[in-house]
Amino acid sequence: MDADETGLRARLVAAGVDLVLREGQSAVSLREIARRAGVSHGAPRRYFPSHVDLLSAIAREGFADLTARVEQTMRDVDPDPRTRLTALARTYLDFAATHRGMFELMFRHDLLDSGRLRLRETSLPLFAVLADLVARARRPTDAPAAVLAGALWANLHGIAQLWAWGSLPLATGTTDDDALLRAALEAHLGPAPA
Amino acid sequence: MDADETGLRARLVAAGVDLVLREGQSAVSLREIARRAGVSHGAPRRYFPSHVDLLSAIAREGFADLTARVEQTMRDVDPDPRTRLTALARTYLDFAATHRGMFELMFRHDLLDSGRLRLRETSLPLFAVLADLVARARRPTDAPAAVLAGALWANLHGIAQLWAWGSLPLATGTTDDDALLRAALEAHLGPAPA
DNA sequence: ACGCAGGGTAGACACTGTCTACGCCGCCTG
DNA sequence: CAGGCGGCGTAGACAGTGTCTACCCTGCGT
Numbered sequence: 324m325d326a327d328e329t330g331l332r333a334r335l336v337a338a339g340v341d342l343v344l345r346e347g348q349s350a351v352s353l354r355e356i357a358r359r360a361g362v363s364h365g366a367p368r369r370y371f372p373s374h375v376d377l378l379s380a381i382a383r384e385g386f387a388d389l390t391a392r393v394e395q396t397m398r399d400v401d402p403d404p405r406t407r408l409t410a411l412a413r414t415y416l417d418f419a420a421t422h423r424g425m426f427e428l429m430f431r432h433d434l435l436d437s438g439r440l441r442l443r444e445t446s447l448p449l450f451a452v453l454a455d456l457v458a459r460a461r462r463p464t465d466a467p468a469a470v471l472a473g474a475l476w477a478n479l480h481g482i483a484q485l486w487a488w489g490s491l492p493l494a495t496g497t498t499d500d501d502a503l504l505r506a507a508l509e510a511h512l513g514p515a516p517a
Numbered sequence: 518m519d520a521d522e523t524g525l526r527a528r529l530v531a532a533g534v535d536l537v538l539r540e541g542q543s544a545v546s547l548r549e550i551a552r553r554a555g556v557s558h559g560a561p562r563r564y565f566p567s568h569v570d571l572l573s574a575i576a577r578e579g580f581a582d583l584t585a586r587v588e589q590t591m592r593d594v595d596p597d598p599r600t601r602l603t604a605l606a607r608t609y610l611d612f613a614a615t616h617r618g619m620f621e622l623m624f625r626h627d628l629l630d631s632g633r634l635r636l637r638e639t640s641l642p643l644f645a646v647l648a649d650l651v652a653r654a655r656r657p658t659d660a661p662a663a664v665l666a667g668a669l670w671a672n673l674h675g676i677a678q679l680w681a682w683g684s685l686p687l688a689t690g691t692t693d694d695d696a697l698l699r700a701a702l703e704a705h706l707g708p709a710p711a
Numbered sequence: 712a713c714g715c716a717g718g719g720t721a722g723a724c725a726c727t728g729t730c731t732a733c734g735c736c737g738c739c740t741g
Numbered sequence: 742c743a744g745g746c747g748g749c750g751t752a753g754a755c756a757g758t759g760t761c762t763a764c765c766c767t768g769c770g771t
Contacts, residue, residue: 352728353728362751363751368730470697474704478675479675484624503668507671546758558720562759714770715770732752732753735751
């Protein structure tokens, strides 16, 4: 979506994405991606004046990837809102688990330039999908749709976060990943349909 | 609780806690706390062989602080489980908001030596308080207590995380902090009592 | 009185982000 | 066609970092 795919900028971002997936955020240095792209240590500066700019560009790719996955899921799955929400949740958690370093980076607001690059807004379409489904699955007595959606997203995000940290199995004494997710969905959306 | 309060080790940790609260995790370098303690850059090495060891010691203080606050809350508030859970939740979120840098550090598993120092287990007493209250507030049709407690904790944690990131108001379009918290509590524990 | 160990000093190394001056090559203009 | 000029990458420098190592100094026990 950004200019030519073969340019140095694209190669640098690609190297960064690869690195963050493989070794985590802390492995992504300007000099290292320069090395991987076979250019001098000062070259990235043309496209990323600071480290933050580079990380932000990488995180952007992450959001794009996650969004694409969610959209694919929406294409694959039954239109029933509850079914879709469950699928979306699994996609979210699966992404967090299999793209750990990227997921971490995506929410490291201290490393990202969420202001200038409006990076946060990259996550808005994602939230819009969730909000729409929640609005349709919402029961009359539930909280307003926006609040309900926010609470559910927070729950998803928290599960992803605490899983990654490894403290949930430690604390709850269970390794049944899915139980927590099901409990969260039922809490916010009511009992699962038969 | 650790040895003498006046020793260099204690001074270093104190300087680190201060720094992390004031400027965030990234400001805490071994050399900087050495400077603040008025010792040479190599001195901390006696007590913290690596950066991870220092950060872990600081995070430990954070968990101790949070635990103390929660316990104080439990002393201050009505014994009714639901009331206590609400108070605990507010304490948790308040801590995350007012001790942002520390809260972040506490859950940066990539920076902490959660293995050797068994740092994760520092959070267990905290979870135990939550789990106990949840067990008492739980309705018969709810998920098992451990799962319910895990789901609720995840929700709390997610709210704290997304708040800190500033994306919740952006996404939900509301600045009513408390609505989300109330929604989460009601979702997991049922409608609020009159 | 001796020496020995714990605790702090100081220098070195490799690495990082950032800044600056410098070349190279191609394109646009006169 | 000649000239220059601007984008792009190179290369060196600087301050800062974590980590390692050799050293020293002081106080204690024998």
